Amino acid sequence: MPPQEEGNYRVAHDKLFGTAKQLEALNTKPPSELMRALMLLHSYTLVKSLIAINDHTTAARMLVRVVSRARRVLWGYPCLVSAYALYYRY
Numbered sequence: 543m544p545p546q547e548e549g550n551y552r553v554a555h556d557k558l559f560g561t562a563k564q565l566e567a568l569n570t571k572p573p574s575e576l577m578r579a580l581m582l583l584h585s586y587t588l589v590k591s592l593i594a595i596n597d598h599t600t601a602a603r604m605l606v607r608v609v610s611r612a613r614r615v616l617w618g619y620p621c622l623v624s625a626y627a628l629y630y631r632y
Contacts, residue, residue, distance in 0.1 A: 555583040582611055 558580040562572040585604040592601035 551583055551587055555580065555587050558583060578611070582608055 558576060562576060562580060565572045586608050589601045589604050592598070592604065
């Protein structure tokens with residue numbers, strides 16, 4: 543199971559960041575999907591730190607970014623939409 547599915551967002555972030563840096567070291571542009579996932583995980587992992595320094599406005603912006611993108615990603619996959627529809631149908 544991928545780290546983000548287990549709730550280990552920091553581990554998932556570090557793996558994606560490492561992969562992006564390795565690709566850049568090979569003069570290869572990281573795929574946009576990888577960079578989007580990294581951006582989401584980065585935004586999500588920043589929230590706790592922002593709250594700790596009492597920057598609730600920026601933390602809220604990061605959460606809005608994550609939720610907005612996650613919603614678009616979720617509805618972009620027909621199998622997930624179908625599973626969601628079947629789950630709530632019964």
